[in-house]
């Protein structure tokens with residue numbers, strides 16, 4: 298069942314989305330060669346608790362940490378460890394937080410030091426596909442329209458769109474209806490309605506879409522060992538249009554990146 302949110306609930310969800318956005322912004326300055334994912338995880342846990350929120354993933358389905366940290370060929374759900382990041386790595390950081398009873402859920406794939414042009418392209422296209430998907434999240438459209446937009450955009454580059462893992466509705470639980478696949482057919486699936494809040498999160502492989510899981514029961518990685526990228530925003534359907542609740546602005550501020558990519562998806566000005 299899809300739980301539609303009132304404007305008051307959406308305002309609370311914006312607060313949770315901004316906490317995870319700020320957390321990734323804080324981490325953006327810390328991601329560099331020589332730093333371990335476990336170190337970053339501890340920084341994030343402290344940061345989230347200092348904002349009066351609770352880490353959203355810690356203990357969820359028994360996940361052992363605050364962040365899902367998935368480097369290189371890992372797609373999602375990687376477990377932080379004490380291995381140092383290396384120059385040329387990419388690292389997907391997925392962050393959840395719970396405040397006022399509502400979840401935020403947000404992910405960005407960071408470059409560690411100098412990354413190859415081919416890998417940078419994967420990150421760029423995956424992030425662009427996220428906005429293609431968000432643009433299709435509007436009144437009159439259906440779940441398949443978002444998936445179709447993302448799939449088309451990535452497959453024309455020759456990339457593989459992961460099938461087994463999907464975006465989702467978001468609210469008082471981390472995963473609500475509807476499922477939001479990153480593939481699909483136009484005009485198919487559940488219809489979008491005012492007050493829906495979803496996490497849209499393309500998981501895109503440089504090579505085949507096929508994945509496998511490590512014996513740890515969590516880590517998902519590409520079957521062919523090629524890199525995978527993952528970006529995630531929380532979006533509400535307001536006035537028939539997508540309204541971004543999360544933001545990469547804190548990351549861009551930390552990294553000195555100038556971007557207006559979020560402007561078309563903001564009816565409420567972002568105050569950071």
Ligand code: MG
Pocket residue numbers: 391392402403404498529
């Ligand atoms: Mg996430």
Ligand code: MG
Pocket residue numbers: 402403464465496498529
């Ligand atoms: Mg998610």
